[in-house]
Amino acid sequence: MKKDKPQGQGILIKIIVLLFIIFMCGLIFIKFQQDNDPNRIIEEQKNEIFSNIDKTNTVKVTKFFTYGTHFNIEGTIDIVKISGIKIDFVDVVLKNLNGEEIATKADFNYVDNTLAFATSSEINSGINLEELSVNDYYILLKVTYSNSDIKYYALENSSEYQEINYYTISKDNKVNIYFDTYNETPYMYINVKEEALPEDVYDIAIDPGHGGRDKGSKFGEYKESEITLNYALKLKTELENLGLKVFLSRDGSESENEDTTSNMYDEDGRINILNASKAKLLVSLHIDNDKYNKEKGGIEVYAPSNSNLEFASNLAKNLVEHSGSYYSEMNSFKKADGVYVRNYTNADIEALNSRASKNGYEPYNITTSTPYLYIIRETGGIATNAYVDGRNKSYGTNKYYNSNCGIEAYSIQLGYMGIQKDIDNIISKPDSYIAGIVQSVKEYYNLD
Ligand SMILES: [Zn+2]
Numbered sequence: 001m002k003k004d005k006p007q008g009q010g011i012l013i014k015i016i017v018l019l020f021i022i023f024m025c026g027l028i029f030i031k032f033q034q035d036n037d038p039n040r041i042i043e044e045q046k047n048e049i050f051s052n053i054d055k056t057n058t059v060k061v062t063k064f065f066t067y068g069t070h071f072n073i074e075g076t077i078d079i080v081k082i083s084g085i086k087i088d089f090v091d092v093v094l095k096n097l098n099g100e101e102i103a104t105k106a107d108f109n110y111v112d113n114t115l116a117f118a119t120s121s122e123i124n125s126g127i128n129l130e131e132l133s134v135n136d137y138y139i140l141l142k143v144t145y146s147n148s149d150i151k152y153y154a155l156e157n158s159s160e161y162q163e164i165n166y167y168t169i170s171k172d173n174k175v176n177i178y179f180d181t182y183n184e185t186p187y188m189y190i191n192v193k194e195e196a197l198p199e200d201v202y203d204i205a206i207d208p209g210h211g212g213r214d215k216g217s218k219f220g221e222y223k224e225s226e227i228t229l230n231y232a233l234k235l236k237t238e239l240e241n242l243g244l245k246v247f248l249s250r251d252g253s254e255s256e257n258e259d260t261t262s263n264m265y266d267e268d269g270r271i272n273i274l275n276a277s278k279a280k281l282l283v284s285l286h287i288d289n290d291k292y293n294k295e296k297g298g299i300e301v302y303a304p305s306n307s308n309l310e311f312a313s314n315l316a317k318n319l320v321e322h323s324g325s326y327y328s329e330m331n332s333f334k335k336a337d338g339v340y341v342r343n344y345t346n347a348d349i350e351a352l353n354s355r356a357s358k359n360g361y362e363p364y365n366i367t368t369s370t371p372y373l374y375i376i377r378e379t380g381g382i383a384t385n386a387y388v389d390g391r392n393k394s395y396g397t398n399k400y401y402n403s404n405c406g407i408e409a410y411s412i413q414l415g416y417m418g419i420q421k422d423i424d425n426i427i428s429k430p431d432s433y434i435a436g437i438v439q440s441v442k443e444y445y446n447l448d
Pocket of ligand 1: 210285286
């Protein structure tokens with residue numbers, strides 16, 4: 001009995017020490033968890049980004065859109081001029097939570113304390129959405145002053161658009177662009193995550209010219225609508241072999257009586273279904289017999305206005321090299337070998353305006369930089385000044401005329417129907433022309 005007491009005390013002390021150690025371990029564990037809590041880390045990184053933003057003023061984003069694979073922003077911000085200090089550079093930066101920056105130099109203009117900027121003057125340049133890796137990005141305006149000061153400004157939405165959802169061509173990524181606020185500071189945001197293409201979204205669209213009742217140009221037994229369809233079906237297979245998802249504006253199942261010209265702006269007409277495909281690239285195939293080129297023939301690629309001509313130039317070159325055909329010698333609208341940009345002329349605009357007043361509708365807002373070819377203009381949304389909004393009652397409506405997600409569209413004249421050597425080459429060597437188109441697509445999107 002006497003010995004029991006100290007023994008019992010010893011056990012009690014041991015238990016107390018053990019409980020204390022367990023308690024301390026618990027504290028250390030909780031602290032460790034707090035330090036590594038992903039939400040807390042994100043919050044700290046977010047704070048870091050937002051604490052570096054100059055809160056004296058905010059950028060008003062007046063326009064944002066995608067065209068093909070590229071994204072562009074336009075906006076303004078009021079900055080009070082400090083005497084002796086100029087603005088040297090303006091960049092739109094994408095900042096991720098690790099503080100890494102992807103900068104795109106913007107064109108800008110600073111007059112009367114207002115800075116206006118645009119990421120690119122070319123609709124198919126700017127920020128390449130294909131190159132963004134899976135991550136979150138805050139979009140900020142970075143202004144570099146002549147005294148080496150650098151200031152970051154937040155972006156708020158002053159446009160009529162809410163967001164953009166974009167699906168990449170080469171990777172299964174979804175890009176979501178939208179606006180939000182953090183502690184009362186507005187921001188523009190890009191989230192890139194892995195997500196496969198939805199069923200109704202395509203990579204590339206092919207438009208075989210004409211169809212149904214409209215046979216296009218004819219030459220002996222040959223009909224343009226039949227040749228372009230044959231080419232489109234072969235091209236679709238070749239592009240699918242590259243792993244691309246391809247949409248056709250018609251596949252030959254249309255009725256011989258269907259009027260594909262006058263139903264173009266119907267709900268299921270060529271223009272609305274092409275826009276609904278959300279493709280990044282569109283090629284329209286033609287072999288016309290145009291007044292401009294009746295004698296000489298050759299290959300012509302029509303490109304959008306205000307665009308860089310990289311794809312168009314390469315396409316014309318690859319078509320000529322593979323098929324053994326030649327560049328058209330037509331000089332009107334010519335920009336480079338085989339490359340054409342056809343816009344409305346002042347005479348065209350006058351004619352359209354007088355038609356509008358005759359038929360009692362408000363004239364369209366058309367300028368000399370509006371694309372003349374409907375297939376290029378009406379699939380590009382606001383980037384190409386699409387305008388068929390239903391005011392002219394003799395047409396239907398392009399539901400996507402005001403879209404801020406445009407398809408980068410090109411119209412190809414494979415040759416001329418009335419020129420014997422063109423038609424001989426087109427009929428005997430379809431695979432060579434198609435190889436030229438496929439190679440151009442591969443090069444443009446860096447596909448293997
Ligand atoms: Zn045609």
